[in-house]
Amino acid sequence: AQKVTQAQTEISVVEKEDVTLDCVYETRDTTYYLFWYKQPPSGELVFLIRRNSFDEQNEISGRYSWNFQKSTSSFNFTITASQVVDSAVYFCALIHNAGNMLTFGGGTRLMVKP
């Protein structure tokens, strides 16, 4: 069975601080994909990144960066110089080749204060 754990339920930072959201996953599959989604108050899940299990290269997109480490089964997300608009709930998710269904973590609510 697959499982995704986001131990941080809520994080509060002041604008311009860097913040890292943790994600730990469990799966027996060797082929899988990991995702991060952002859910603003409007409710829609916004896709941020997809990473496959064979690509451990870190990725940077503007102020966002992701660190994938298979050795620790982690896929952490860092926001550099956070902004108020980054306030949202962030979900880490896993999908594997046995079925086209996402397994989500519990989410981390990020509050960025001005």
Place this chain on the structure above:
Amino acid sequence: KAGVTQTPRYLIKTRGQQVTLSCSPISGHRSVSWYQQTPGQGLQFLFEYFSETQRNKGNFPGRFSGRQFSNSRSEMNVSTLELGDSALYLCASSLGQFTDTQYFGPGTRLTVL
């Protein structure tokens, strides 16, 4: 390209009633998945349709059902509503392989009184 659309955005029903939610996928996407989001259980997979066939199903009672039409639009139905069915129902579409990204709609917020 237009994103995933869901209608209605909000619904209020009473226990025992039934409800139908609609989802229109991104043009060209053949897979539609449904998820339920509640404060207690988080985001849970309901089912997935691909080419008008249910391909995967989550652990939900038979009161939850769905279908997909030839244009890939999908509907989900919940019969005999219970208070615990109050949730945000999210629809996602993708090209169809598990390697493809699922893009979500804005959701339908269902309140059962």
